[in-house]
Amino acid sequence: MVVNKLKQSLRTKLTISYLAVAALCVILISIFSNLYLERQFRSYVKSNQEKKNLEIVALITHQYEMQQGFNETSLQNIGISALDNGLIVQVEDAQGKPIWDALEFNHGRCLNMMENIHTNMMSRYPNWKGEYVTKEYPIMSNFQRVGKVFIGYYGPFYFTESDLEFINSLNIVFIGVGILALVSAIVLGNLIARGISRPIKNVISTAQGISRGDLDNKIVEQSTIREIDSLTGSINSMADILKQQEQLRKRLTADVAHELRTPLTTLQSHLEAMIDGIWEADSARLRSCHDEIIRISRLVGDLEKLARYEGENIILNKTEFDLVELIKSIAMNFEKKMLDKNISISISNEPVEIFADKDKISQVVINLFSNAIKYAKEGGNVALSVFVEEGKTIMKIKDTGIGIEKEHLQRIFERFYRVDSSRSRLTGGSGIGLTITKAIIEAHRGTIEVQSEVGEGTEFTVTLPLK
Ligand code: ADP
DSSP: OOOOOOOOOHHHHHHHHHHHHHHHHHHHHHHHHHHHHHHHHHHHHHHHHHHHHHHHHHHHHHHHHHHTSOOHHHHHHHHHHHHHTTOEEEEEETTOOEEEEHHHHOHHHHHHHHHHHHHHHHHHOTTOOOEEEEEEEEEEETTEEEEEEEEEEEESOOOOHHHHHHHHHHHHHHHHHHHHHHHHHHHHHHHHHHHHHHHHHHHHHHHHHHHTTOOSOOOOOOOSSHHHHHHHHHHHHHHHHHHHHHHHHHHHHHHHHHHHHHHHHHHHHHHHHHHTTSSOOOHHHHHHHHHHHHHHHHHHHHHHHHHHHHSSOOOOOEEEEEHHHHHHHHHHHTHHHHHHHTOEEEEOOSOOEEEEEHHHHHHHHHHHHHHHHHHBOTTOEEEEEEEEETTEEEEEEEEOBOOOOHHHHTGGGSTTOOSSHHHHHHHTOOSOHHHHHHHHHHHTTOEEEEEEETTTEEEEEEEEEOO
16 A cells, blocks of 8 residues: 655755754753752752751850840840741740740741742642641750750741742743754754755756756765765766767767668669669679678678677676687688788697687687788788786787778777778778677676787787686
8 A cells, every 4th residue: 555645855854853853852851950950959958957947056055155145135136037037936945934936926927937938839849748847956055055946947848939039040041941952953953954955956956857868967066975975976977877878879870870871872873873774784783782782781790799799788608618729710711811812820829728708709809810811911920829927818919911000099999990991891891890809808807909000010919817
């Protein structure tokens, strides 16, 4: 079943992802830091409570010692300021007689203060269960117990107004930081996503251009992302290869048309002249027409071979055989031609085993051999040597022929390339033999090179790997 998912642009998708990650981080950080801070703050408040109590005890002791006894007015001052901090103080002397009691001094204010604390704490912790706690401390002077102080407060701990303010402002900071982080995630995410999606958009539009046949439009922009860089590289080289193949196809069509035009025009004009009665259809003229037809069929045959060998996927049927023996058997087929031109031949004797496609290597030897004889001078020599050097099989075919000029040397492997078309026409060459030869050798992962001196001769060197 095909599920039609809602398609989003890469940019939207990346921005949403960044935002989601940022939101998650902000939420987690806020929860954990809030919990941690609150716990720390609670334990701080608790330990501070004891400190505050001891400070009051110290103040009362000090008052006692300074004034040699309890002074109600001084105790009242201490008690009122303690009340402001949420503490209800009661002082008794050694006999247990109450000297000063905040509840008695101002009962209403005490209740009010407790009520306030309760409301504050409930506002922050709805489930807070506080209760009134009283702690008793002795008042010691000269190692004597001179009285007692009871300090009552809302326990186990409580937050004052300023404590609550502090916690609230912390929360506001957290919310502010969270919002800032989310906004930054949107902005940054958008920027990064744009950086990623722009080159991909470029690749898409170039690929679409390629599919429309626009092969010149390349992606020039380089990306800092390795994968995108190799993607643009692949698209560019794909366009290059397609362009090369397109050119090759066009050139092949043009070449074939060009090659066929000459014999066809000759044939047409000869036949027309005979039909119109300008020429008599004698055997000599008919033979000339026949020759042209043979030339055309040879060309078609060559083109067939070219299509077979020049295709990227030449299938090699490799076997092990002696290359020298193969050369010797091929040479026998050229005996007549060699005798006609009085050409001598020398072939190296040592057998050289190679692992290759025998039929295709035969084609190579035939092409090079026939060229050597074709372009050799009367009474010349063709030398074939085969040997192994640096783990490679080397085959050299050297003739004492007409040679090839430097300017033509590298082009002779091109399809339909002939150094001298008029002479080649006479020899029947269509300029395809060496193209096929090179294709076969390259399919064997070998190389072919040529050296030549005009008037001296030509030497082709074929190098093949052993396996
Ligand atoms: P062709 O069928 O015309 O011989 P090839 O592809 O075999 O085509 O050769 C291309 C051209 O290279 C030939 O037309 C010829 O001019 C030149 N050539 C090839 N081999 C030799 C050689 N041994 N000596 C001189 N010229 C050569």
